[in-house]
Amino acid sequence: MKLYWQKKEKTVEIIVSAVGLTSVILLLLIAIFLFKEAFYIFYREGVLTVLFGKAWYPTYDPASFGMLPLVIGTLAVTVLTAVMAIPLGLATAIYIAEVANHKVKEFLKPLIEMLASFPSVVLGFFGMVIIAPILSNWLSPILSEKLPEILRSTNLPYLSTTLADFCYDKLFIASGLNISTAALMLTVRAIPVISSIAEDALTAVPRTYREASYSLGANKWETIWRVVVPASVSGLSVAVILGIGTIIGETMIVLMVAGGAAVIPEWIFDPARPMPSAIAAEMAEAPYRSLHYHALFGVGAILFLMTFILSLISDFISKKYRSVRIGEKI
Amino acid sequence: MVESNAIFEIRNFSIHYGDFAAVRNVTVDIEASKITAIIGPSGCGKSTLLRALNRMNDLIVSSWVEGETLFRGVNIYQRDADVIELRKRVGMVFQKPNPFPNSVYENVAYGPKLRGIKKKSQLDGIVENALVRADLWKEVKDKLNESGMSLSGGQMQRLCIARSLAQEPEVLLFDEPTSALDPISTANIENLLQELQKTVTIIIVTHNMQQAARISKYTAFMYLGELVEFGDTDTIFVNPRNKLTEEYITGRFG
Numbered sequence A: 001m002k003l004y005w006q007k008k009e010k011t012v013e014i015i016v017s018a019v020g021l022t023s024v025i026l027l028l029l030i031a032i033f034l035f036k037e038a039f040y041i042f043y044r045e046g047v048l049t050v051l052f053g054k055a056w057y058p059t060y061d062p063a064s065f066g067m068l069p070l071v072i073g074t075l076a077v078t079v080l081t082a083v084m085a086i087p088l089g090l091a092t093a094i095y096i097a098e099v100a101n102h103k104v105k106e107f108l109k110p111l112i113e114m115l116a117s118f119p120s121v122v123l124g125f126f127g128m129v130i131i132a133p134i135l136s137n138w139l140s141p142i143l144s145e146k147l148p149e150i151l152r153s154t155n156l157p158y159l160s161t162t163l164a165d166f167c168y169d170k171l172f173i174a175s176g177l178n179i180s181t182a183a184l185m186l187t188v189r190a191i192p193v194i195s196s197i198a199e200d201a202l203t204a205v206p207r208t209y210r211e212a213s214y215s216l217g218a219n220k221w222e223t224i225w226r227v228v229v230p231a232s233v234s235g236l237s238v239a240v241i242l243g244i245g246t247i248i249g250e251t252m253i254v255l256m257v258a259g260g261a262a263v264i265p266e267w268i269f270d271p272a273r274p275m276p277s278a279i280a281a282e283m284a285e286a287p288y289r290s291l292h293y294h295a296l297f298g299v300g301a302i303l304f305l306m307t308f309i310l311s312l313i314s315d316f317i318s319k320k321y322r323s324v325r326i327g328e329k330i
Numbered sequence B: 001m002v003e004s005n006a007i008f009e010i011r012n013f014s015i016h017y018g019d020f021a022a023v024r025n026v027t028v029d030i031e032a033s034k035i036t037a038i039i040g041p042s043g044c045g046k047s048t049l050l051r052a053l054n055r056m057n058d059l060i061v062s063s064w065v066e067g068e069t070l071f072r073g074v075n076i077y078q079r080d081a082d083v084i085e086l087r088k089r090v091g092m093v094f095q096k097p098n099p100f101p102n103s104v105y106e107n108v109a110y111g112p113k114l115r116g117i118k119k120k121s122q123l124d125g126i127v128e129n130a131l132v133r134a135d136l137w138k139e140v141k142d143k144l145n146e147s148g149m150s151l152s153g154g155q156m157q158r159l160c161i162a163r164s165l166a167q168e169p170e171v172l173l174f175d176e177p178t179s180a181l182d183p184i185s186t187a188n189i190e191n192l193l194q195e196l197q198k199t200v201t202i203i204i205v206t207h208n209m210q211q212a213a214r215i216s217k218y219t220a221f222m223y224l225g226e227l228v229e230f231g232d233t234d235t236i237f238v239n240p241r242n243k244l245t246e247e248y249i250t251g252r253f254g
Helices: A004-045 A047-052 A068-099 A102-115 A120-154 A159-170 A179-203 A207-215 A220-231 A233-249 A252-257 A275-285 A291-327 B046-052 B083-089 B104-114 B120-133 B153-165 B183-196 B209-215 B233-238 B243-249
Strands: B006-017 B020-031 B035-039 B063-071 B090-093 B171-175 B201-205 B218-223 B226-232
Touching (some): A004 A047, A047 A068, A047 A291, A068 A102, A068 A179, A068 A220, A120 A252, A179 A252, A207 B090, A207 B153, A220 A233, A275 A291, B020 B201, B083 B090, B153 B171, B183 B209, B201 B209, B209 B233, B218 B233, B226 B233, B233 B243
Parallel strands (some): B035 B201, B090 B171
Antiparallel strands (some): B218 B226
16 A cells, blocks of 8 residues: 555646646647747748748738748848847947946946846837937938038048048938838847846856956956956857847837848848837738638748747757866866 | 065055954065965965065955065065066966866966967967976876866866966975875975075975975064064974974974
């Protein structure tokens, strides 16, 4: 006969396993559902036509479901954001982990972590009502009218001709809702993600490495650049990759400030319709089981694959990193 | 007794961590090209004193000092002292071997590269010379590009010594360098120190009294932050003047 505590142990085990498995199975079913619903559009229109078609006209007759503008829209916004957010996020992490004194650090670290949970709809709203008007009403006249005038009046070769024409043509911002504004707001969203993970990676570098470096006559910057950063490079890459993952999946900000035009952006002040915003904006209007509905699931599947691959890469890097730490003697 | 050839002259020197005086009013001369051992029970301030000699204590924000310590006649705690230069001339080897997570070669070349030496041939020469001096060259000459972490504990510690030697220091400070090592590696390091003292002044903090007796010319005994006795190792171990020293050496406390 089983003892009371054995029965109790078994019961707890069954309940915990059931709860755990339920959530895993639920997520798996959603993924299967996503690919099942996405399959039809690729089957019906052809994989290449859908992936590389340049026209996203889902409600025209005949409809066209070329996803390239959406994919390029996401990539453009992501690259623009990454260019700003990665250096800023890593610099913030280095400042907090290595440079700031103890009191500042105690204050900044929780603050940055709180910023990571800032509602993105508020960031989108802020971008929409503050940043976008500043760009189109204030920055655009200065950059595309005043600046070329000043440049032309200098009468210097190149400056007064090529550069002035460039400013006149390219720095005119037709609408404040474009990929630059989106990238700005996404940067605000991504910096806390990148810097808090990167800060943890830097702090995890053993004190003994720093001591060794200082004892050889290195100064603070040499120690940071030659020892601390190289020793934490895998953790820093994970921070960057997870930051990029956040940017790609972020919906509300791009929906509100990226401009929403489903065309391939050619310049940083062009509007775009990144994948998440297309799904969010159109799903409610797509008739159930229509081609449009399946096309949006197709977009969702591509988005899922992108973020999935990114998290696989970061998982791979952090596993490799951990094995190095364990393999290290003493 | 050793004033003529003193490389460090420590005068009424105290080290504080916040309100706590870890080292109190120490006055002693350290002779050049000899091994000086600092012994004493845990928490007596011997490591703190050692770390003050190349200002590694600066890394602890709350620490501050009183009195003066002269290195080759210059006060290392004066306002315009060049800490970077001091640490190049006074190197340090730590309790736990701490090679960088990098190749053997890069570990040794770290210091020279800081000094701005970029030429491969010159670096190669410095690295080989330092590894030879640290008695590690034979063991690692075929795996210079392997990780410093892949070596054994004793080899890692000799790699750390080589890394310091590559800076051509005048003094090497050892903070219990063998306490994490097995007896054979310990013997190797002790032999190495005997060899090195011909060219480098060595100051070693150790928990191991036999080690101090075996390798050092002079011994300092510290207790509760104060320097209780300093003198020839032979005198200290055979005929200590102070009762505390005698009790510690004979193992009655510590």
